[in-house]
Amino acid sequence: MIKKFTLLIVLVIGTTISAAAADKVIFKSTGTKEGKNPLYLTGNLTKPEGKGPFPAIVMLHGASGMHYGMDIWAERFSKWGYISLQVDSFTPRGETSIFNDMLKIPPWVRAQDAHDAKAYLSELNVVDPDRIGVMGWSHGGWTTLHALDATDPPRKNPFKAAIAFYPYCGVDLEYMDAPLLILIGELDRLCPAVLCKNSMPSVKTKHEIALKVYPGEHHVFELKKSEAAADASIQVKKFLDKHM
Numbered sequence: 001m002i003k004k005f006t007l008l009i010v011l012v013i014g015t016t017i018s019a020a021a022a023d024k025v026i027f028k029s030t031g032t033k034e035g036k037n038p039l040y041l042t043g044n045l046t047k048p049e050g051k052g053p054f055p056a057i058v059m060l061h062g063a064s065g066m067h068y069g070m071d072i073w074a075e076r077f078s079k080w081g082y083i084s085l086q087v088d089s090f091t092p093r094g095e096t097s098i099f100n101d102m103l104k105i106p107p108w109v110r111a112q113d114a115h116d117a118k119a120y121l122s123e124l125n126v127v128d129p130d131r132i133g134v135m136g137w138s139h140g141g142w143t144t145l146h147a148l149d150a151t152d153p154p155r156k157n158p159f160k161a162a163i164a165f166y167p168y169c170g171v172d173l174e175y176m177d178a179p180l181l182i183l184i185g186e187l188d189r190l191c192p193a194v195l196c197k198n199s200m201p202s203v204k205t206k207h208e209i210a211l212k213v214y215p216g217e218h219h220v221f222e223l224k225k226s227e228a229a230a231d232a233s234i235q236v237k238k239f240l241d242k243h244m
Contacts, residue, residue, distance in 0.1 A: 013228045022046045022074060023201060025085070027120040032148050032194055033093065033111055041113055044086040046074040049128060055131035055244050056083040058117045060110065060140030060147075065090045069137070069158040080237060082244075083127055087117045089143075102139060107168075110139075111146035115155060120241075131244050134162040135236070138219070141167025141182075142176075161243035164198030167221055169196035179208040179243040183232050210239070 015169035021076050029039040044066075048054060057077055059070050070086045077084040089110045090096060098104045122129035136144035141164035146152060148162050149171050158177040166184045168191045173180065184193045193213045201209055212235060214221060214228040222232040 021078065022071070022086070027116065029092075029116045031109065031116075039092060040094050041116060041175060042088045044071075045058045045076065046078050046086075048081050050076045050081075051124035051139060052083070052230060054081060054083045054126060054205065055133070055171040055240075056085065056121045056127045056138040057240075058114050058121070058134040058159075059084055059133065060143050060217075061086070061089070062136075062138035062140050065096050069220075070114065070154040071072070073135070073221075076233065077164030080240070083121070083124075084242070087113055087116050089113045093169060095194065097152075099138070102151060106144040107139065107146045108152060110143040111149075111152075114143060114147040114159075115157075116117055117124045118157070118159065128227065131160050133160045133163070133240065133244055135165070136167070137165045138167065140166050141191070142170065145169065145171040145173070145176075145180075148178050148180060150175045163239060165222060165232075166191045167196070169199040171199065173199045173209050174201040174203065174205060176207055176209060179239070180210070181213045181239045182209075183222070183235060184211070184213055185219060185221045185228070186213050186215045188219045188221075190219045208243070 021029045025045045026040050026042050029041045031039045033039050050116055064089050074084045118132050134144055134147055144162050144164040145167055157205055162181045163181045166188050182196050184196055186193055200211055217228045222229045
């Protein structure tokens, strides 16, 4: 596994800017802190106009923690009629970044954060509990794959759909328990696209597993103003419209 990200990526996605319409929320995790103290997770909840109930998206940050790119997507989701919850997996655990140790808070632990966020959203009267998806970036994309892995451990209430931006594809994609779209740059050296290609199912699966590789693009490609970034937004909306 890649041990560190470049300084450029830190500068690109390391700044925290809260979406204007977001509410700060706190909810109990099924995990614990060191010493077995209860763990409470925090996040930014963004709602569209209207009474709902709305479909919802759990959003999972990368190794730099919460970043401004998530706010851009939260506002986009709001315009599309989705509630979104940006889950902060690091601050409640006393961390701000795990670049130097990607397994300090491993993706299978954060996968439970995603499901705890889903459970929290399910209790909100403005959320349709049967239409909750998940989207993650980089380490959060890797986490998304674990959140869908039907073998690790099997979960009774899977997500409705999932999108992973440039994840580390260290999970067998044959056993996903929800439709999954992976978007990644061909030249990504941090999370190589070839790993995702090699992990694609060789047999027909219960749910759609889709992979789109963008030629000439690198990590964090969707934050740039480019044809690939514009297309990624289109692909996300189409996938959600189809499966949510």
